[in-house]
Amino acid sequence: AQKITQTQPGMFVQEKEAVTLDCTYDTSDPSYGLFWYKQPSSGEMIFLIYQGSYDQQNATEGRYSLNFQKARKSANLVISASQLGDSAMYFCAMREGTGGYNKLIFGAGTRLAVHP
Amino acid sequence: EAQVTQNPRYLITVTGKKLTVTCSQNMNHEYMSWYRQDPGLGLRQIYYSMNVEVTDKGDVPEGYKVSRKEKRNFPLILESPSPNQTSLYFCASSVRTGGNVLVANVLTFGAGSRLTVL
Numbered sequence: 001a002q003k004i005t006q007t008q009p010g011m012f013v014q015e016k017e018a019v020t021l022d023c024t025y026d027t028s029d030p031s032y033g034l035f036w037y038k039q040p041s042s043g044e045m046i047f048l049i050y051q052g053s054y055d056q057q058n059a060t061e062g063r064y065s066l067n068f069q070k071a072r073k074s075a076n077l078v079i080s081a082s083q084l085g086d087s088a089m090y091f092c093a094m095r096e097g098t099g100g101y102n103k104l105i106f107g108a109g110t111r112l113a114v115h116p
Numbered sequence: 117e118a119q120v121t122q123n124p125r126y127l128i129t130v131t132g133k134k135l136t137v138t139c140s141q142n143m144n145h146e147y148m149s150w151y152r153q154d155p156g157l158g159l160r161q162i163y164y165s166m167n168v169e170v171t172d173k174g175d176v177p178e179g180y181k182v183s184r185k186e187k188r189n190f191p192l193i194l195e196s197p198s199p200n201q202t203s204l205y206f207c208a209s210s211v212r213t214g215g216n217v218l219v220a221n222v223l224t225f226g227a228g229s230r231l232t233v234l
Contacts, residue, residue, distance in 0.1 A: 108157060
């Protein structure tokens, strides 16, 4: 079974608007972490934001926020005020356990295009 | 600058010609791992290492070998590459945490190595 599902292969958004990238996950481990990475056309993986399964508040990092709905097992990434430089592939990932065995399970990714 | 360095960044080779992709980190991280990225599949873990001389298989280890003789280096070896190993490869590292506290422990990725096997 897919552990991380990103149902949107591609999305587009107008510059300065907000966009939500969907991610659902599946785990029976009570301790887990959720991550979002950005991959621009140059190919590197850039860490954006992290949410721990016990965190009460949604994580935020500048224009990025993670809409964490534990009961629904979803961890959507919200990008506010989109910029042209946000055009990239975005990956949602999960790590089961507390982090000693630091294996990330990735979704298939969502390609975001920001239009001027 | 703290970083993970992979080489080569780009390589075209032929079936059966042994190759090694090097990975080096300067952050004194215990944990290192290799992933491959394929369209529609995201990234999948090939091998990982918890410390020097300690390595283990990830989800897609077939056709690959690794070694960890020094803390900073974790090379990926393709003894007899085949076309289905054409992919984008990433090395990543982090500290090794212990205990039962849930922490971020973010993986730092290298810039990627794009390998084509003809």
